[in-house]
Amino acid sequence: MTPAHSEIKFGRDAASLVISRSEGETLWVQRGLSAPFLGGYWAFPGGMVSEADLITPHLLPDIEHNRESNRVRSMKRAALRETVEELGLQGVDLTEYENHLKPIGTWSTHPYITRTVSCEFFSVSCDELGLNSEELVDGRHHHHTQVGGHPELSQVEWLTAQEMYQR
Numbered sequence: 001m002t003p004a005h006s007e008i009k010f011g012r013d014a015a016s017l018v019i020s021r022s023e024g025e026t027l028w029v030q031r032g033l034s035a036p037f038l039g040g041y042w043a044f045p046g047g048m049v050s051e052a053d054l055i056t057p058h059l060l061p062d063i064e065h066n067r068e069s070n071r072v073r074s075m076k077r078a079a080l081r082e083t084v085e086e087l088g089l090q091g092v093d094l095t096e097y098e099n100h101l102k103p104i105g106t107w108s109t110h111p112y113i114t115r116t117v118s119c120e121f122f123s124v125s126c127d128e129l130g131l132n133s134e135e136l137v138d139g140r141h142h143h144h145t146q147v148g149g150h151p152e153l154s155q156v157e158w159l160t161a162q163e164m165y166q167r
Contacts, residue, residue: 014119015079016046018104021126021133025158029086032154037115040154042167044121047082049074075120076101087136087156100128133158 019027026044033040055070055077079101080094101122108118126133137156159167 012117013049013075013078014047014117015049015075015082016044016119016121017079017083017101018044018121018123019083019126019129019136020123021158023158025160026164027126027133027136028155028157028159028164030155030157037117042164045083045086046079046119047086048117049078050081053078053081072103072120073098076122079120079122089131089136092131094129097124097129100124 017027021027028042029045030042031038031040053074055073076098077095080098083089084092084094101124103120104123105121106118107121109116126136137158
């Protein structure tokens, strides 16, 4: 691992997209009940950072600014890749939209939990990703991934904050 990536921990760092649309709704996914991590919970699409997400610095001086920007870009790539995988969007490549993602926060599990995770959240509108908002939830282009023979997601819905609160 290069010094520029020493802050990223595989299997422990994650990234998620908070995708909104003009109707004031946000895209939510419900994890499958048999999912190994947070089964049944409602969340934003995303997942763990993989080695394929890493931005390799090309002859850049090893300064803090470049390390941070490479880390953020790696997290953005992970959020986009995992969203495509989770939603089963076959043939869709969202990497060109990396610059549209805005960092909005971080969530971490407590350090005493066996499986610790730190997740970066990025916001983006459905229009900025060039996606049809209805096709994201109706399943027309979906081929949902499986975990242990069970669907990774059980539901994908556009919900307002009020609707999510009432669940």
